[in-house]
Amino acid sequence: MSLSKLVQKRSNWVAPYVLFLVLFVVLPLLLIAVYAFRNPAGQFTLQNFVKFATQSEAMNTFIYSVGIAIITTLLCILLGYPAAYILADSKLNRSKSLVLLFILPMWINVLMRSLATVALFDFLHLPLGEGALIFGLVYDFLPFMIYPIYNSIQKIDKSYIEAAHDLGATTRQVFTRVIWPLSVPGIISGIMMVFLPTISTFAISEILTLNNKRLFGSIIQDNMMMSDTMNYGAALSLIMLIIIAITSAVSGDDSDLSEGGSLL
Amino acid sequence: MADSIMDLTPKPISGKDCTQHAPDIPGAAADISGEKDDKTYIIEIDHISKWFGDKQVLDDVSLFVKKGEFVTILGPSGCGKTTLLRILAGFNLPTEGSVRMNGTDITEIPPHQRPMNTVFQRYALFPHLNVYDNIAFGLKLKKVDEDSIDKQVRRVLKMVGLTDYEERDVESLSGGQQQRVAIARAIINKPQVLLLDEPLAALDLKMRKDMQLELKQMHKELGITFIYVTHDQEEALTLSDTIVVMNKGKVQQIGKPTDIYNEPVNPFVADFIGDSNILNGIMVEDRKVLFMYHEFECVDEGFQPNEHVDVVLRPEDIYIMARNDKGQINGTVQTCIFKGVHYEMTVITDHGYELLIQDYNAFEVGQEVSMIIKPFDIHVMHKERFNNSIHGTLKDSAHIEMLGGLFECEPVEDIESGSDIMVDVEFEDIELMDYTEDGGAAGCVSFILYKGNHYQLTVTSDNGDDIYVYTNEVWDDGDIVGIRILPKDIRNIRRI
Numbered sequence: 001m002s003l004s005k006l007v008q009k010r011s012n013w014v015a016p017y018v019l020f021l022v023l024f025v026v027l028p029l030l031l032i033a034v035y036a037f038r039n040p041a042g043q044f045t046l047q048n049f050v051k052f053a054t055q056s057e058a059m060n061t062f063i064y065s066v067g068i069a070i071i072t073t074l075l076c077i078l079l080g081y082p083a084a085y086i087l088a089d090s091k092l093n094r095s096k097s098l099v100l101l102f103i104l105p106m107w108i109n110v111l112m113r114s115l116a117t118v119a120l121f122d123f124l125h126l127p128l129g130e131g132a133l134i135f136g137l138v139y140d141f142l143p144f145m146i147y148p149i150y151n152s153i154q155k156i157d158k159s160y161i162e163a164a165h166d167l168g169a170t171t172r173q174v175f176t177r178v179i180w181p182l183s184v185p186g187i188i189s190g191i192m193m194v195f196l197p198t199i200s201t202f203a204i205s206e207i208l209t210l211n212n213k214r215l216f217g218s219i220i221q222d223n224m225m226m227s228d229t230m231n232y233g234a235a236l237s238l239i240m241l242i243i244i245a246i247t248s249a250v251s252g253d254d255s256d257l258s259e260g261g262s263l264l
Numbered sequence: 265m266a267d268s269i270m271d272l273t274p275k276p277i278s279g280k281d282c283t284q285h286a287p288d289i290p291g292a293a294a295d296i297s298g299e300k301d302d303k304t305y306i307i308e309i310d311h312i313s314k315w316f317g318d319k320q321v322l323d324d325v326s327l328f329v330k331k332g333e334f335v336t337i338l339g340p341s342g343c344g345k346t347t348l349l350r351i352l353a354g355f356n357l358p359t360e361g362s363v364r365m366n367g368t369d370i371t372e373i374p375p376h377q378r379p380m381n382t383v384f385q386r387y388a389l390f391p392h393l394n395v396y397d398n399i400a401f402g403l404k405l406k407k408v409d410e411d412s413i414d415k416q417v418r419r420v421l422k423m424v425g426l427t428d429y430e431e432r433d434v435e436s437l438s439g440g441q442q443q444r445v446a447i448a449r450a451i452i453n454k455p456q457v458l459l460l461d462e463p464l465a466a467l468d469l470k471m472r473k474d475m476q477l478e479l480k481q482m483h484k485e486l487g488i489t490f491i492y493v494t495h496d497q498e499e500a501l502t503l504s505d506t507i508v509v510m511n512k513g514k515v516q517q518i519g520k521p522t523d524i525y526n527e528p529v530n531p532f533v534a535d536f537i538g539d540s541n542i543l544n545g546i547m548v549e550d551r552k553v554l555f556m557y558h559e560f561e562c563v564d565e566g567f568q569p570n571e572h573v574d575v576v577l578r579p580e581d582i583y584i585m586a587r588n589d590k591g592q593i594n595g596t597v598q599t600c601i602f603k604g605v606h607y608e609m610t611v612i613t614d615h616g617y618e619l620l621i622q623d624y625n626a627f628e629v630g631q632e633v634s635m636i637i638k639p640f641d642i643h644v645m646h647k648e649r650f651n652n653s654i655h656g657t658l659k660d661s662a663h664i665e666m667l668g669g670l671f672e673c674e675p676v677e678d679i680e681s682g683s684d685i686m687v688d689v690e691f692e693d694i695e696l697m698d699y700t701e702d703g704g705a706a707g708c709v710s711f712i713l714y715k716g717n718h719y720q721l722t723v724t725s726d727n728g729d730d731i732y733v734y735t736n737e738v739w740d741d742g743d744i745v746g747i748r749i750l751p752k753d754i755r756n757i758r759r760i
Contacts, residue, residue, distance in 0.1 A: 157388065159386060160388055160390055160391075162353075162355055162384070163388040163389075163390070164390075164401070165355075165375040166353060166376070166381055166382045166450075167376075167402035167450075167453065168405045168406060169376055169401075169405055173405060177401075177405075178390060178392075181392045182391070182392055
């Protein structure tokens with residue numbers, strides 16, 4: 001078959017992407033799974049998982065990471081929801097440029113922003129540590145919370161709001177009974193995009209806490225860097241992946257997510 | 265069945281007492297009963313105008329609605345009917361004028377405090393709630409107890425024919441079912457007035473016909489006042505006690521369906537409601553009207569001798585038969601289409617007029633026919649204008665600024681430049697050009713009326729003036745045209 005015929009057939013167009021996915025997504029995942037169930041000598045073992053469950057260091061870091069992620073996510077919702085609501089209200093936000101201002105920081109690399117946060121804390125003579133870490137995470141991930149919520153609020157048909165008013169709802173009741181429930185998919189999208197990446201963060205936490213506070217991502221990274229603990233690192237990665245998968249499944253089905261919209 | 269829905273104890277509008285005051289509103293055209301007794305009117309729309317920026321969508325609209333009446337506001341899209349309904353519901357404030365309900369001014373009362381409910385055009389059912397919770401929405405806000413809500417929801421569901429649909433997701437319902445839920449959600453609140461904004465527009469024809477009958481039935485059972493907005497003239501004729509015909513933000517005619525159909529007040533109404541032949545005629549004397557080169561007997565009186573008039577003939581009112589010498593007018597069949605119950609034919613008369621005729625008998629294309637029109641079936645209307653009187657400014661002795669452009673005129677001597685003037689231009693003396701540069705001014709075709717042997721166009725010029733134009737050329741609604749008037753045709757230049 002000639003090249004032109006290959007190109008003509010539409011179903012062939014997916015081939016490069018399938019190849020890409022196999023090489024860079026499926027294969028690495030399989031490798032992680034395989035490595036996780038082996039010891040450095042290459043024999044099958046469950047030792048890596050037993051080590052995670054029994055050794056307190058990795059487990060404690062994991063619990064600590066989840067705690068930090070929860071705090072970060074809650075702060076993002078608290079700060080992000082009102083911002084998204086204001087942005088979506090055409091009366092309060094006449095120009096769309098305000099949205100751009102909120103999205104703008106995302107154009108700059110996360111490491112650069114973290115380094116800038118360090119500089120800011122130094123300038124204000126504030127100590128680096130847990131506080132700085134949470135500040136930095138919120139600063140980094142806030143746009144990821146605002147945007148999906150903004151998207152979902154903006155998509156609410158104005159006639160729902162009018163219908164609610166018409167049926168006797170005050171402005172507050174319109175919010176609690178119509179706008180809030182209809183923006184929940186956006187909040188879920190936001191949580192997915194803030195909570196999960198926060199757990200596996202490592203560079204930000206190292207920079208902002210001077211490597212004093214370690215998140216789960218750092219532990220994985222440490223173990224992955226050395227050949228004798230690589231299998232343990234793979235097991236930790238696998239555990240995290242499974243947790244992410246469970247969280248995603250619990251957070252809602254696909255249709256809800258697509259309503260919320262996302263940045264990815 | 266609907267007894268609990270029917271106990272419509274009037275809810276006072278919060279914060280205000282219902283005062284019995286009797287306003288005297290001049291020019292309120294809505295009164296068809298003759299006597300105007302304030303107590304019988306539940307809604308009084310009093311000289312409402314509405315501007316969106318510099319665009320006027322409602323122009324001095326007045327309307328009185330009686331308790332329990334089914335009123336339809338009918339008009340083409342963009343005529344302001346939806347805006348009027350939104351002002352009634354409280355979503356928009358009128359720029360001028362006021363709305364009263366049971367004698368109390370409610371112009372600035374917010375929607376949630378008005379004892380009326382709306383059925384929205386696209387239903388606006390809450391997607392996060394199921395059928396039950398959508399319908400219960402209003403009652404839950406009023407903190408009605410659960411048992412009572414439950415009973416009433418089931419009752420209205422039964423009424424709209426959706427028993428056992430309580431738990432269904434609203435998005436899984438068909439258009440007709442969603443419509444029923446929307447109606448149930450509104451009527452469960454026992455509003456004094458139900459506002460319906462083109463509620464059937466999204467349904468297919470069959471479903472629409474069924475729903476029309478159901479709505480009519482519901483209106484009878486509930487005894488609530490219905491104010492219904494539609495662009496569908498047939499729907500309006502079927503449903504209403506009273507029809508309000510609107511165009512370009514103005515009320516054209518208010519009346520019973522039969523009155524609107526049989527006695528339209530102007531060509532717009534005649535053209536918009538039902539099929540019609542609209543022709544130019546001359547009222548020779550009382551009960552005698554000349555059109556299509558024949559003097560017909562009619563029943564209309566009170567016109568000036570030889571007054572130019574518009575004559576409306578409904579297609580079903582023209583009697584058609586094989587050519588004989590008893591006919592008032594003769595012609596040849598041009599087209600013949602079977603329409604189910606009747607045949608629809610176009611006939612070209614020997615004098616070149618094209619007539620639309622509906623008859624149970626078919627006549628072949630090309631057949632020579634004769635026609636008779638009975639006096640009672642001829643409807644004569646005053647012309648809105650006999651020529652175009654246009655306001656302008658004399659720029660110099662040979663130029664006039666009018667219609668948003670500059671026109672050459674024959675030399676004017678006795679009026680100084682810069683004066684405000686009026687001029688007259690006959691309908692047939694205006695020529696429309698494809699390119700706006702070719703005319704003295706530019707305009708947009710805003711209404712087309714076929715007059716049997718020519719078109720009467722309404723052209724809205726750039727400065728907002730409407731001029732009437734007679735033409736044989738075919739133009740479309742919305743065409744941008746150049747307006748050309750020869751100097752000799754600008755007549756009767758006078759200072760004002």
